[in-house]
Amino acid sequence: MNVTKKQQRQRTLKDAFLNGLTAFSSMLSVLVLTILLGYVFSKGIGLVNVDLLRNQYWSKSAIVAVEEGTQSGTFERPEDLPKEAVWSEKWGIALIDAVSHEKQALVLVERVDENSVFAATVDTSAGPNQGKSYPVVPGLQVQKIDFTDQQGNANFTGMLASETAEEMVHALDQAVSIRSVFIKTPGGGIRGSLIATLYLIFVSLLFALPIGVASAVYLNEIAKKNRFNGLIRSGIETLTGVPSIVYGLMGVSVLFPITAAFGATTTNILLGSLTLAIILLPTIIRSTEEALLVVPQSLRDASLSLGASETQTIFKITLPCAIPGILTGVLLSIGRIIGESAALIYTMGTFINDSPSLLSQGTSLAVHIWSVMSGEQPNFELACAISILILVFVLILNLTVKLISRRLNKAWY
Amino acid sequence: MENCFEIENLNLYYGEKQALKNLNLSIRKNCVTALIGPSGCGKSTFLRCLNRMNDLIEGCRIEGKIMIQGVDIYDPKTNVVDLRTKVGMVFQRPNPFPMSIFENVAYGPRCQGIKDRRILKEIVENSLKQAALYEEVHDRLHESAMGLSGGQQQRLCIARAIAMEPEVILMDEPTSALDPIATSKIEELIEELKKSYSIIIVTHSMQQASRVSDDTAFFLLGEIVEMDTTRMIFNQPKDKRTEDYITGRFG
Ligand SMILES: Nc1ncnc2c1ncn2[C@@H]1O[C@H](COP(=O)(O)OP(=O)(O)O)[C@@H](O)[C@H]1O
Ligand SMILES: [Mg+2]
Numbered sequence: 313m314n315v316t317k318k319q320q321r322q323r324t325l326k327d328a329f330l331n332g333l334t335a336f337s338s339m340l341s342v343l344v345l346t347i348l349l350g351y352v353f354s355k356g357i358g359l360v361n362v363d364l365l366r367n368q369y370w371s372k373s374a375i376v377a378v379e380e381g382t383q384s385g386t387f388e389r390p391e392d393l394p395k396e397a398v399w400s401e402k403w404g405i406a407l408i409d410a411v412s413h414e415k416q417a418l419v420l421v422e423r424v425d426e427n428s429v430f431a432a433t434v435d436t437s438a439g440p441n442q443g444k445s446y447p448v449v450p451g452l453q454v455q456k457i458d459f460t461d462q463q464g465n466a467n468f469t470g471m472l473a474s475e476t477a478e479e480m481v482h483a484l485d486q487a488v489s490i491r492s493v494f495i496k497t498p499g500g501g502i503r504g505s506l507i508a509t510l511y512l513i514f515v516s517l518l519f520a521l522p523i524g525v526a527s528a529v530y531l532n533e534i535a536k537k538n539r540f541n542g543l544i545r546s547g548i549e550t551l552t553g554v555p556s557i558v559y560g561l562m563g564v565s566v567l568f569p570i571t572a573a574f575g576a577t578t579t580n581i582l583l584g585s586l587t588l589a590i591i592l593l594p595t596i597i598r599s600t601e602e603a604l605l606v607v608p609q610s611l612r613d614a615s616l617s618l619g620a621s622e623t624q625t626i627f628k629i630t631l632p633c634a635i636p637g638i639l640t641g642v643l644l645s646i647g648r649i650i651g652e653s654a655a656l657i658y659t660m661g662t663f664i665n666d667s668p669s670l671l672s673q674g675t676s677l678a679v680h681i682w683s684v685m686s687g688e689q690p691n692f693e694l695a696c697a698i699s700i701l702i703l704v705f706v707l708i709l710n711l712t713v714k715l716i717s718r719r720l721n722k723a724w725y
Numbered sequence: 726m727e728n729c730f731e732i733e734n735l736n737l738y739y740g741e742k743q744a745l746k747n748l749n750l751s752i753r754k755n756c757v758t759a760l761i762g763p764s765g766c767g768k769s770t771f772l773r774c775l776n777r778m779n780d781l782i783e784g785c786r787i788e789g790k791i792m793i794q795g796v797d798i799y800d801p802k803t804n805v806v807d808l809r810t811k812v813g814m815v816f817q818r819p820n821p822f823p824m825s826i827f828e829n830v831a832y833g834p835r836c837q838g839i840k841d842r843r844i845l846k847e848i849v850e851n852s853l854k855q856a857a858l859y860e861e862v863h864d865r866l867h868e869s870a871m872g873l874s875g876g877q878q879q880r881l882c883i884a885r886a887i888a889m890e891p892e893v894i895l896m897d898e899p900t901s902a903l904d905p906i907a908t909s910k911i912e913e914l915i916e917e918l919k920k921s922y923s924i925i926i927v928t929h930s931m932q933q934a935s936r937v938s939d940d941t942a943f944f945l946l947g948e949i950v951e952m953d954t955t956r957m958i959f960n961q962p963k964d965k966r967t968e969d970y971i972t973g974r975f976g
Contacts, residue, residue, distance in 0.1 A: 537783075608820070610816060610818060610820040611820060611822060611823075613778065613781075613814075613816065613820070614816065614820045614821075614822065614882070614885075615822075615832070615836075616778065616781070616809065617776060617778060617809055617813065617814035617816075617886075618809065618810075618813070618832060618833035618836065618885065618886070618889060619806050619807070619809040619810035619833055619836060619837065619889055620806075620832070620833070620836040621806055621836070624836050628832070628836070629822060633823060
């Protein structure tokens with residue numbers, strides 16, 4: 313065939329254009345992902361620390377009183393105290409300036425000498441704890457300290473007067489006696505949501521795993537290939553495509569009475585778990601079936617030829633061989649649980665609960681993000697910080713899945 | 726001499742296709758019977774009839790009788806699980822379970838409900854000794870069987886079958902996946918085992934058939950062309966097709 317120079321050139325040009333297009337597209341998607349991750353990390357990384365995991369979300373206020381008659385003293389500044397902390401020699405307390413995740417200036421307690429009056433305060437707030445010991449401890453925010461000054465007048469210092477740690481310690485030097493302290497526990501943490509998420513993972517898998525594995529075993533190993541079982545199978549496949557918000561609606565209307573029988577009065581974590589269990593079933597069935605399919609027929613044959621019954625073969629050989637694949641399904645499910653929000657908003661509510669229990673409301677990490685973003689002042693930093701945690705977790709899960717499936721491929725022959 | 730299997734008018738169909746055509750033969754006890762023939766002639770199919778492994782194949786239909794100790798194994802009253810404890814099987818590719826060597830051999834007895842560790846240990850050791858594997862693995866019984874060589878794995882599979890104390894051991898081309906040294910070890914083992922068991926072995930190697938077997942059946946297109954002592958088959962075959970096949974002039 314005769315190919316002219318022109319035709320040749322045209323082809324080279326066309327090829328170069330198409331190749332360039334694909335390269336550009338892939339570059340673009342990588343770029344978008346990088347920007348996204350970069351944004352989330354730069355915004356949130358400042359908040360990711362142990363306190364975020366440990367602290368409660370809602371801060372609690374209390375007014376603690378100093379017992380009368382107690383005196384000031386001379387307290388030496390501890391040597392290991394950070395430079396930024398301001399030490400009150402007279403009262404044995406160190407204060408430090410900080411910034412809240414809402415960008416407000418805070419004054420926190422950094423250290424309290426064990427002989428200081430602040431270590432022997434009692435709770436004055438009305439309630440069961442009134443009169444009980446409530447010492448001022450590091451980490452608390454100091455809203456206000458009431459004291460009597462040298463002229464015998466009542467006076468106060470603290471964050472309410474927009475004072476810094478330095479100014480407060482200076483004011484305290486003028487004090488003759490301390491009367492009471494208005495303190496606030498640190499908030500903005502995700503401890504409650506973390507616990508609620510763990511609840512969700514355990515309880516939903518507790519239901520979904522045995523039922524899902526058993527269904528897969530039935531469909532794959534026991535059921536005859538007839539129309540009825542084909543129907544069941546396609547039914548399960550359809551379940552995969554249902555949007556989770558529909559499951560959420562079903563959870564509230566159909567499953568709520570079940571949790572109500574256990575004494576639930578509001579939407580609750582158990583309801584969320586049950587709904588999630590249903591959402592997870594198709595995933596678990598599917599991955600278990602896939603795991604069962606790759607178990608070599610020769611192992612089943614070997615077992616049967618040794619006089620094992622078909623049930624023994626399933627439970628002693630086929631299922632154990634499928635465990636890595638089932639584990640993959642479990643990890644994928646955990647990823648799904650962590651990422652789920654729509655179905656949970658209906659079934660568990662959006663109230664961030666610092667002490668969640670099975671029958672109380674609570675938020676998963678994803679719903680926690682939703683909650684802090686849907687207020688009047690969306691909290692981008694906190695949302696990004698939680699997103700980082702979720703991303704890291706999902707990354708670890710995915711790597712583990714990869715590792716397991718690589719193992720799985722090596723296991724036989 | 727007693728027979729371990731008596732087969733009468735055996736026909737087998739895979740769906741519409743007939744794979745075994747009116748087989749009539751007896752298999753002698755405590756002998757090695759070789760099944761030879763070109764591939765696709767139904768040797769494996771026949772072998773799998775003898776422990777009812779064809780039951781699992783959908784669309785497989787069987788007519789006729791296979792008698793073992795005067796009982797038809799396809800009689801509805803026959804318990805398949807019992808049958809398979811009497812008729813063990815070794816497959817073409819070594820297929821140990823992904824468990825320890827010990828657990829592989831103990832698997833069959835355990836399935837029958839034997840739990841006593843002392844008894845199991847005894848069974849495992851005896852079986853491994855009979856399969857000429859004990860010397861090689863006695864110090865790593867609790868390591869994974871997947872770490873053994875192909876030949877060792879196949880002997881482990883034989884040990885696993887022996888652990889059930891079967892009367893017959895079926896072997897479907899047990900050496901086709903092995904190197905010559907491992908093959909000769911298995912052949913020596915078969916020589917030893919026939920003192921205690923009846924062995925039916927499918928092989929595609931004429932030399933193997935003539936080396937290890939007492940009787941030989943020649944299969945062709947689902948039929949038995951000729952069955953006789955191995956000496957007769959290899960020295961004075963009665964059928965022209967047999968002669969062609971064993972002299973390599975076939976096809
Ligand atoms: N599971 C099966 N389904 C349908 N046909 C089969 C099946 N197994 C074997 N066959 C057919 O039966 C015939 C005999 O096969 P097989 O017994 O494996 O032969 P051999 O072991 O002698 O090589 C072949 O034609 C094969 O295609
Ligand atoms: Mg074959």
